[in-house]
Amino acid sequence: MAAKHHRVGDQPWVRRILVGLALSITVILLVIPLVVIFYQALSAGWSTFTSNVLDEYTLHAIGLTLFVALLTVPLNLVFGTALAWSVTRFRFPGRKLLTTLIDIPFAVSPVVAGLLYLLLYGRNGWVGSWLGQYDIQLMFSWPGIVMVTVFVTSPFVARELIPLMQQQGSEEEEAGVVLGASGWRVFRKITLPNIKWALIYGVILTNARAMGEFGAVSVVSGNIRGQTNTLPLHVELLYQDYNIVGAFAAASLLAGIAILTLIAKAFVEWRQSRPEQPAPERGGV
Amino acid sequence: MSITIENISKRFGGFTALDNVSLDIPEGKLTALLGPSGSGKTTLLRIIAGLESSDAGRILFGGDDVSDLHVRDRNIGFVFQHYALFKHLTVAENIAFGLESLPRKQRPPKTEIRERVNKLLEMIQLPDLANRYPTQLSGGQKQRVALARAMATKPRILLLDEPFGALDAKVRKDLRRWLRALHDEFHFTSIFVTHDQEEALELSDQVVVMSHGQVEQVNEPAALYARPESRFVFDFLGHVNVLEGNLKNQKLTQGDAWVSLPSVQGDQEAQLYMRPHEVQLARSPSAHARLPLRIESVSLIGSEVRIELQPEGWHSNELWEIGMSHNEFARHAPARGDLWYAVPDIGHLFTNAQSQPRTVDWHYPATATAHP
Amino acid sequence: MSAPSQAAGAAPVRRFAGRSKRVLPGFGLSLGISLFFVSLVLLLPLTGLVMETAGMTWDQFWFTVTDPRVVESYKVTLWTALAASLFNGAFGLLLAWVLVRYDFPGKRLVDAVVDLPFALPTAVAGITLATLFATNGWYGQMLEKIGVEVAFTPLGIVVAMAFTSIPFVVRTVQPVLEELSPADEEAAVSLGASDLRVFRKVIFPSLWPAVVTGIALSFTRSLGEFGAIIFIAGNTPYVSEVTSLMIFVRLQEYDYAAASAIASLMLLVSLCLLFAIHLWQGRYLRRLEGR
Numbered sequence: 001m002a003a004k005h006h007r008v009g010d011q012p013w014v015r016r017i018l019v020g021l022a023l024s025i026t027v028i029l030l031v032i033p034l035v036v037i038f039y040q041a042l043s044a045g046w047s048t049f050t051s052n053v054l055d056e057y058t059l060h061a062i063g064l065t066l067f068v069a070l071l072t073v074p075l076n077l078v079f080g081t082a083l084a085w086s087v088t089r090f091r092f093p094g095r096k097l098l099t100t101l102i103d104i105p106f107a108v109s110p111v112v113a114g115l116l117y118l119l120l121y122g123r124n125g126w127v128g129s130w131l132g133q134y135d136i137q138l139m140f141s142w143p144g145i146v147m148v149t150v151f152v153t154s155p156f157v158a159r160e161l162i163p164l165m166q167q168q169g170s171e172e173e174e175a176g177v178v179l180g181a182s183g184w185r186v187f188r189k190i191t192l193p194n195i196k197w198a199l200i201y202g203v204i205l206t207n208a209r210a211m212g213e214f215g216a217v218s219v220v221s222g223n224i225r226g227q228t229n230t231l232p233l234h235v236e237l238l239y240q241d242y243n244i245v246g247a248f249a250a251a252s253l254l255a256g257i258a259i260l261t262l263i264a265k266a267f268v269e270w271r272q273s274r275p276e277q278p279a280p281e282r283g284g285v
Numbered sequence: 286m287s288i289t290i291e292n293i294s295k296r297f298g299g300f301t302a303l304d305n306v307s308l309d310i311p312e313g314k315l316t317a318l319l320g321p322s323g324s325g326k327t328t329l330l331r332i333i334a335g336l337e338s339s340d341a342g343r344i345l346f347g348g349d350d351v352s353d354l355h356v357r358d359r360n361i362g363f364v365f366q367h368y369a370l371f372k373h374l375t376v377a378e379n380i381a382f383g384l385e386s387l388p389r390k391q392r393p394p395k396t397e398i399r400e401r402v403n404k405l406l407e408m409i410q411l412p413d414l415a416n417r418y419p420t421q422l423s424g425g426q427k428q429r430v431a432l433a434r435a436m437a438t439k440p441r442i443l444l445l446d447e448p449f450g451a452l453d454a455k456v457r458k459d460l461r462r463w464l465r466a467l468h469d470e471f472h473f474t475s476i477f478v479t480h481d482q483e484e485a486l487e488l489s490d491q492v493v494v495m496s497h498g499q500v501e502q503v504n505e506p507a508a509l510y511a512r513p514e515s516r517f518v519f520d521f522l523g524h525v526n527v528l529e530g531n532l533k534n535q536k537l538t539q540g541d542a543w544v545s546l547p548s549v550q551g552d553q554e555a556q557l558y559m560r561p562h563e564v565q566l567a568r569s570p571s572a573h574a575r576l577p578l579r580i581e582s583v584s585l586i587g588s589e590v591r592i593e594l595q596p597e598g599w600h601s602n603e604l605w606e607i608g609m610s611h612n613e614f615a616r617h618a619p620a621r622g623d624l625w626y627a628v629p630d631i632g633h634l635f636t637n638a639q640s641q642p643r644t645v646d647w648h649y650p651a652t653a654t655a656h657p
Numbered sequence: 658m659s660a661p662s663q664a665a666g667a668a669p670v671r672r673f674a675g676r677s678k679r680v681l682p683g684f685g686l687s688l689g690i691s692l693f694f695v696s697l698v699l700l701l702p703l704t705g706l707v708m709e710t711a712g713m714t715w716d717q718f719w720f721t722v723t724d725p726r727v728v729e730s731y732k733v734t735l736w737t738a739l740a741a742s743l744f745n746g747a748f749g750l751l752l753a754w755v756l757v758r759y760d761f762p763g764k765r766l767v768d769a770v771v772d773l774p775f776a777l778p779t780a781v782a783g784i785t786l787a788t789l790f791a792t793n794g795w796y797g798q799m800l801e802k803i804g805v806e807v808a809f810t811p812l813g814i815v816v817a818m819a820f821t822s823i824p825f826v827v828r829t830v831q832p833v834l835e836e837l838s839p840a841d842e843e844a845a846v847s848l849g850a851s852d853l854r855v856f857r858k859v860i861f862p863s864l865w866p867a868v869v870t871g872i873a874l875s876f877t878r879s880l881g882e883f884g885a886i887i888f889i890a891g892n893t894p895y896v897s898e899v900t901s902l903m904i905f906v907r908l909q910e911y912d913y914a915a916a917s918a919i920a921s922l923m924l925l926v927s928l929c930l931l932f933a934i935h936l937w938q939g940r941y942l943r944r945l946e947g948r
Contacts, residue, residue: 007758007839007842007843007846008842008846008852008855008856008860009754009758009852009856010758011852014852015759018751018754018755018759019755019759019761021751022751022752022755022767023761023763023767025748025751025752026752026767026770026771028796029819029820029823030770030771030773030774030823031770032789032795033782033785033786033789033820034770034773034777036785036788036789036795037781037785040785040788078690079690079691079694079698081687082686082687082688082690082691082694083687083690083691083694083695085683085687086683086684086687086688086691087691089681089683089684089687090679090681090684090688092688096939098691098692098695099935100931100932100935101695101699101700102695102699103931103935104699104928104931105699106877106878106931107877107881107927107928107930107931108881108924108927108928109880109881109882109883109900109901109904109923109927110779110881110883110884110901111881111883111901111902111904111905111920112881112901112904112920112923112924112927115706115904115908115916115917115920116702116703116705116706116920117702117705118705118908118913119702119705119706119708119709119913119917120701120702120704120705121705122913124913125705126704126705126708127701127705147698150698151698151699151702154694154698154699170681171365171367171369172369172370172371172372173681174336174356174363174365174369174680174681175363175365175369175370175371175434176371176382176386177356177357177680177681177682178334178336178356178357178361178362178363178435179382179383179386179434179435179437179438180357180383180386180387180438181357181382181383181386182386182682183681183682183683184682185386186681186682187682187683189371189374189382190371190373193372193373194372194373205775208775208776209775211778212776212777212778212779212780212781213778214778214779214780214883214884215779215883215884215901218884218905219905219908231778232778232779232780232781232884233780235778235780235781235784236780236784236888239784239888244788247784248784248788251778251780251781251784251785254777254778254781255777255781257776258773258776258777258778258781259776261776262769262770262772262773262776263769265769265772265776266765266768266769335680336680337680355680356680
């Protein structure tokens, strides 16, 4: 180490202190909590864990959670893609406002989000009371849960796509149009391959949030065991019942999904950061 | 297919990109749109292509109004400044894209497409790179692929936006020559945009000089260089030496400098423009001009010695530049700091009264006339 | 070729109608879907809140939103959110710096785990933190020895808020740090400036807009956080109740009007923050792009 350092903070002692500090806080705040979830879930043994997970109500909650995500993700995929296409490929008055509006769900408290839907579609709301005449009840049942979940997760896909599509510009698409390609062909052959990974990334994030949303869902669900209880609500219910091991067993399923999300995210980022691949596997594309 | 541009105007917000532009592009010729950035040349090209819509005016291809025709239906080839190759398709797939986009009825069978792609690959001299991806190509190779892709559907018109802008000097020269040869072989009507005067003059059959959204002058390269019609074109095309002064009694004077201008009447401000090759250097003033200059620098590289001079006892916004053959240079050995006199053979006089210059020839005064 | 002769010599042809054809396809479709979705999902629900709140008199509204217990919840929410986002400002900057500047074993893992708070459902985070910081929990036991109580106190709220918003500052600062040119730094160092001085004078000036953005995002998120907090806060009236919990409490009392009044205030604050952040980012990004 005869050569003098030339970048700030390159001295070994600075580096050691900073890395050490960052690592310890990361371990304390992020890693240990993650470990604790599984530790608690398994604290009463494997058989208790499996019986907790295979409990009738837990299974129902898992089913409902998957169902909600299954409806939410495609809706927001279409919306996010359409929004990103319109604001990055065209100029029109109100374009900036539109990109701000879609961030509303990020800024609003989930409880407020749930309340907004409850007030509108609940029995006293102007849409809710009208629907009530036809015996349609959206709140305190699964449609309400899907609706608030769509609200809460709506920005994710668009937020991933907009910066990427802005940076890519529209020259390639213009070139496609000049060559006579139809709109659908331009999108499928040129745009889609370019945004594929960001799109997948957006879907992963949407899915994670859709499965894990708690505040908004808890306002509109009514927490009916075996009917409108999603997995996060079920975790709360068990925890309030002082069934700590059961709560953590359910929580560990959600934590598992979170870990899968992080892995998928890391993979997608790695794919995105790679220079254009001379993909050897070019069969079905 | 000839192109007619009629009274095209285009504004972006408060900025006037094109101001009532009319122009004829002859069939089968290579035309350059030349101008500084912001002159509207790229906008005009994009309007011809249909990538941009004009606020007013119309575009005709061979007499047919195409103003309201979508880009897709104009049957043009367009080469983008940064090539815009499809990153996720191979070179061959890029070239085949236009053919595969044809409506089913007009689309050639797969084998024919493959054949056509192979031919184009040979034409651009890259037959071995069919399965490469754009990121694996050099700039020059990308440019060729972009060109082949644009030509695959046999367009009637080829439009190129700054085709050599992003390439280094050596590749640029090669590609230029190659494009010219290609054009001479196929004779499509082509327009290319450039801000490089050398490129425009060397490559094109016709140059359109643009500035501030207007057409300054249209001419063949040689004629354009020899007879610029405005101060802008003079300044923009190559170097020019300027004497700015007062015109009185057939003499243009500023400080210690003067040039006599026989047969020029009037009493006003005027500027005399002279190309470096239209002026010679002498040790003493001549009968018709006294332009004292001190040598600032001497550049020996090139077929001619280039000498930069600073006016002595008068003023010029830019240094003067005068060429001298190596032979002459060896004879006179002008050195930095020496005082010399410029002797003009031909000059172009601008007055505020006339927008076009009047050419003055001191050796053959009879031919001194205004431009037609 | 059909007799364009009369048109060719004609005076300027001006046709403004039908000129704005778009080159790229799908403008109507994509904007239509976007506007429909934004109106139906994001804007229409606001009308319910407006109508509910409009049904109250001003006195009722004022009485509800200035109820001492509610006012106490504003105070608690604001200071805990501020504390949590400031902590994240420091920790986020540290993490971003370490991740960009240094190589160390486990770096990829740290980079991945930073996003855990966004991937982990808030309820799960809530029960986990509550268990860890409870007096018999792993952290609670240790902290009790030095006399610090976290669970069921406002400090617990800070911990929950800090946890859920860790990624904001890291992810806004990271890209800026990555694009910092080493040349400026080297120039400063070569002029003999100390490291601390170079950081203060050269590096931090380009970083702070990103740090501020991250802190603001983290603050906005913390103001509205619910799931992670309620398990650890203890929810003691006047001490450790956050405003989003107050709304929830009013709802469980079937007092929709009161819930709406408090929610409208909260919504207003969040929307103002959102627009401020967007304006700030717009200005700051423009400067980055040099436009």
